[in-house]
Amino acid sequence: MRWFWLDRFTEFVSGSHATAVKCVSLSEDHLDEHWPSYPLMPNSLVAEGMAQCGGLLVSEVYKFSELVVLAKFAKCKFHGDARPGDVLRYHAVIEQVKDFGASVTVKGDLAGRPFSEAEIFFARFDADSTEHTKGRVLFDPADLLKWLRIVGVFDVGVRPDGTRLRPEDYSYLCQTSSV
Amino acid sequence: MSTVSSKADIFSKVQEALVDALGVDDEEVTPQATLQGDLGAESIDFLDIVFRLEKAFAIKIERGELFPEDILTNSEYVEDGKVNQAGLKRLKERMPFADLSRFEADPNVQNLGKQLTVQDMCNFVEHKLAA
Numbered sequence: 001m002r003w004f005w006l007d008r009f010t011e012f013v014s015g016s017h018a019t020a021v022k023c024v025s026l027s028e029d030h031l032d033e034h035w036p037s038y039p040l041m042p043n044s045l046v047a048e049g050m051a052q053c054g055g056l057l058v059s060e061v062y063k064f065s066e067l068v069v070l071a072k073f074a075k076c077k078f079h080g081d082a083r084p085g086d087v088l089r090y091h092a093v094i095e096q097v098k099d100f101g102a103s104v105t106v107k108g109d110l111a112g113r114p115f116s117e118a119e120i121f122f123a124r125f126d127a128d129s130t131e132h133t134k135g136r137v138l139f140d141p142a143d144l145l146k147w148l149r150i151v152g153v154f155d156v157g158v159r160p161d162g163t164r165l166r167p168e169d170y171s172y173l174c175q176t177s178s179v
Numbered sequence: 180m181s182t183v184s185s186k187a188d189i190f191s192k193v194q195e196a197l198v199d200a201l202g203v204d205d206e207e208v209t210p211q212a213t214l215q216g217d218l219g220a221e222s223i224d225f226l227d228i229v230f231r232l233e234k235a236f237a238i239k240i241e242r243g244e245l246f247p248e249d250i251l252t253n254s255e256y257v258e259d260g261k262v263n264q265a266g267l268k269r270l271k272e273r274m275p276f277a278d279l280s281r282f283e284a285d286p287n288v289q290n291l292g293k294q295l296t297v298q299d300m301c302n303f304v305e306h307k308l309a310a
Contacts, residue, residue, distance in 0.1 A: 123223060
């Protein structure tokens, strides 16, 4: 199983907000395995999708180069079930950013109806380096770049002034060495 | 607004921030309650609390301002896991809002976070608003 819990960004504005979609498919293993005979997407994985949507938005603020990790869900609510054939849309908004982390709200909707909502906090470990975290990153730059391309960050990503986000603007993504 | 109602207003907003950040009930957030011991705050919750206090009071809280971890990790101020006299002096300068008398009795580094109370949070906000 690949740990991709959103399929594509449809909007990505640096330092501000992003929208991503997740198409729920019967071919995904977890639908079959969660409740036999009643396939649905576990809300824990919806939460992960919301965190990936907000997390990539926050990581971009730190130029995708630092150890940004999901610290906590301060709030998380769900209003229904996501079934095969459904399309979930996650909308993340950065509320606050500091050198040591960021807070993000993410709202999910399904066919225009509210489906989920969360307040998520991300911690930036580079601001608090220890022997264990100093210089550590979560992703190999090539793998991260591949993921960002697959989910369309550079197809739709812009800065607030409307200029496009480009991979070459992020020095970490342009590194070729593995971590 | 009188000073008394200001304090009440500060407590009310701090209480709301802690209820939201820590998932505790209103009545658990008393002035004497300790954040870690009584309310179950973990280190990561302090990030959440800082964000909520900034929003509630329209203030900016710099890193280490509420909890000066840089002092607690500085070998100049810590010996054998305990904050020395120079460190205590620095802590008092940096944390004029906190009652450190209990901490002074046993200045083990781990104790500082455990002894921070809701009242200390209120004092911190009051201190910030007055600055």
